[in-house]
Amino acid sequence: MRKILLECLIQPPVTEPAPPADESALAELAGQVDTAARGRLGRSLAIRHVDAGSCNGCELEIHALNNSFYDIERFGIRFVASPRHADVLLVTGPVTKNMREALARTYDAIPNPKWVVAVGGCALDGGCFAGSYAVVGGVSEVVPVDLHIPGCPPSPTDILKGLLALLQHLTTKMGAS
Amino acid sequence: MPALIDVILEGRRVDAHRPWPRAVVDAEVWRFAVDQLAEGHWSLLALWGETAAVHMALLDEGVGDIGVVSLECPDNKFPSVGQRHPPAIRLERAIRDLFGLEPEGATDTRPWLDHGHWGLRYPLGSKPTVPAENFSYDFLTAEGESLHQIPVGPVHAGTIEPGHFRFTATGETVVRLEERLGYTHKGIEGLMTGASLDRATKLAGRTSGDSTVAYALAFARAVEAAFGVEVPQRAIWLRALMAEVERLANHFGDIGGICNDAAFALMHAHCGILRELVLRTADSAFGHRLMMDRVIPGGLATDIAMDGADQLRVLVEKIRHRFPALVTLYDNTTSLQDRTVGTGIVTPALARKFAAGGYVGRASGRLFDARRALGYAPYGELTFEVPVREEGDVDARVWIRIHEIEQSLSMVEQILDRLPGGAVYTALNTKGLGTAREGMALVEGFRGDILAWVRIGEDNKVARCHLRDPSWLQWPLIEAAIEDNIVADFPLCNKSFNCSYSGHDL
Ligand code: SF4
Numbered sequence: 001m002r003k004i005l006l007e008c009l010i011q012p013p014v015t016e017p018a019p020p021a022d023e024s025a026l027a028e029l030a031g032q033v034d035t036a037a038r039g040r041l042g043r044s045l046a047i048r049h050v051d052a053g054s055c056n057g058c059e060l061e062i063h064a065l066n067n068s069f070y071d072i073e074r075f076g077i078r079f080v081a082s083p084r085h086a087d088v089l090l091v092t093g094p095v096t097k098n099m100r101e102a103l104a105r106t107y108d109a110i111p112n113p114k115w116v117v118a119v120g121g122c123a124l125d126g127g128c129f130a131g132s133y134a135v136v137g138g139v140s141e142v143v144p145v146d147l148h149i150p151g152c153p154p155s156p157t158d159i160l161k162g163l164l165a166l167l168q169h170l171t172t173k174m175g176a177s
Numbered sequence: 178m179p180a181l182i183d184v185i186l187e188g189r190r191v192d193a194h195r196p197w198p199r200a201v202v203d204a205e206v207w208r209f210a211v212d213q214l215a216e217g218h219w220s221l222l223a224l225w226g227e228t229a230a231v232h233m234a235l236l237d238e239g240v241g242d243i244g245v246v247s248l249e250c251p252d253n254k255f256p257s258v259g260q261r262h263p264p265a266i267r268l269e270r271a272i273r274d275l276f277g278l279e280p281e282g283a284t285d286t287r288p289w290l291d292h293g294h295w296g297l298r299y300p301l302g303s304k305p306t307v308p309a310e311n312f313s314y315d316f317l318t319a320e321g322e323s324l325h326q327i328p329v330g331p332v333h334a335g336t337i338e339p340g341h342f343r344f345t346a347t348g349e350t351v352v353r354l355e356e357r358l359g360y361t362h363k364g365i366e367g368l369m370t371g372a373s374l375d376r377a378t379k380l381a382g383r384t385s386g387d388s389t390v391a392y393a394l395a396f397a398r399a400v401e402a403a404f405g406v407e408v409p410q411r412a413i414w415l416r417a418l419m420a421e422v423e424r425l426a427n428h429f430g431d432i433g434g435i436c437n438d439a440a441f442a443l444m445h446a447h448c449g450i451l452r453e454l455v456l457r458t459a460d461s462a463f464g465h466r467l468m469m470d471r472v473i474p475g476g477l478a479t480d481i482a483m484d485g486a487d488q489l490r491v492l493v494e495k496i497r498h499r500f501p502a503l504v505t506l507y508d509n510t511t512s513l514q515d516r517t518v519g520t521g522i523v524t525p526a527l528a529r530k531f532a533a534g535g536y537v538g539r540a541s542g543r544l545f546d547a548r549r550a551l552g553y554a555p556y557g558e559l560t561f562e563v564p565v566r567e568e569g570d571v572d573a574r575v576w577i578r579i580h581e582i583e584q585s586l587s588m589v590e591q592i593l594d595r596l597p598g599g600a601v602y603t604a605l606n607t608k609g610l611g612t613a614r615e616g617m618a619l620v621e622g623f624r625g626d627i628l629a630w631v632r633i634g635e636d637n638k639v640a641r642c643h644l645r646d647p648s649w650l651q652w653p654l655i656e657a658a659i660e661d662n663i664v665a666d667f668p669l670c671n672k673s674f675n676c677s678y679s680g681h682d683l
Binding site for chain 2: 001003004005014049050051052053054055056057058059060061062063064066067068069079081082083093094096097098099100101102106128129131132133134135152153155
């Protein structure tokens, strides 16, 4: 173990420079996010993820955000275990009818102010599962969505750009208020 | 012991079913097949329904024979398989939920995928009905002094798929675990019915995103079998290349994840780097990090990028350079071994009974790998070993993955060395046969064998498609494996199985 640790110390980190915040996501947010009461957030976002019936492809890319290349925590963004600790609800999947209640209850458990980010084509409108008897079809059918990150699945860079846009937007608003 | 083919010969052969035989049998022969399963002569590969029939795919492991028996159910009933052969219980419950066919004599009559939210019952059956008013679900009980229950999920603490686990524990020790799944049920089989081949291929590739290549391959091969089409050699080899790259990515993710659940973050970080390198190479070689929508019936949607082969060689070299140190690290860290060795044991007898595939089966002495047992192209021409262990614990499931990574690396090289030239796609001859055609395939995904069965109608649309995830036969084993372990070892144990929720729930 010592050898590996030592090598890690002398090698340059694999972590890559941050991608620019997504312009289109910023524009979308500017129109949608409410401006009140977010001074206390600072540059820190706590995210609670809910899989509302995804194929698990989107989860894999969300997971990747934690690897050394993307290292999402350096931006103050971290994943938390309880909705009570969260600012942001990150939702994947077309929202199956069997998950609708769990999604709504998780949303309700998050204290205000809170934002919902829908990740992936499924979360927008049900994607290729739309129209099924078992699918509600889109996160916004169940909880209000502030930002949608498209893709099937969106790459970790896409997700990161979207989240950074959200963070930047909140920080600017905070400075202005 | 009777041969599988004798049972098939007892029934009415369905000519349009390829490559393995299918026969429509009567209830007596059906029961006989169930007896053979219960006595351990054959293995259950799949059990699925349609509006007025049930089908059972059987494997005779000794000789590698596969066959499908079908039973027509004009009165919406069929003799229960699960009553005598427990691995079929959940499959039967799902058949009833979706098609309204009753397994006669079944011991567990609770619903499975249906949670009472669909707004209708038997959505795929001949007569969907309105749901019962008060839907309730009774968990199994455990009796004894000072037992307590811990309900977990469907929303879990981490970024994982939804499912509910009901633990009954005495102190820290698990007395009973009962799983409740179906939360991610999207109705894929319903969406498949009537879908064009293009759309159905997309759906198949999104049944379980982590296995998108394997699913698309299973579906494509089933369709190709139905059409009797020969896929160009280059496509066959490139498909195997993608399948092995997918296996590499998932095994790295799993090994890191298992160690992380034992609070050993260093392995997680390093395996995460290797996984990311694999995905990036996949992206530049095939144009998508998970390689979704690359495999299609008839071949491939796109050829490998010009420099794809070179990039893959560089990748193999990097992994060969870094991975052995991680293996040594795993092997030499006693605090980690303390968590994985002897934890979550699946006995070989149970693995055999459930015909558990992938690392779950192979860590418990079941030497079945569809690549070897069926030798589908190009695996018959590749040199590789199928690792197997007997211990059946978390540690054994880690080691199987480690060895499979080594094998996959070698296969990637072999494929690159021998990659044939030519086209990567051949069109299916969709000129109507005047009848339906059926095909079936079994493909080794990273977590085990995926079965795809398809019937194509005269209009060249999917008339019925069933996809059986390996998890169907692995999930129940977690319940057995966790018994007498401590609650705190559940995440570790669960991750060592890494069953698919989406692939199971469909
Ligand atoms: S958007 Fe694509 S990857 Fe994400 S859950 Fe839906 S089908 Fe899967």
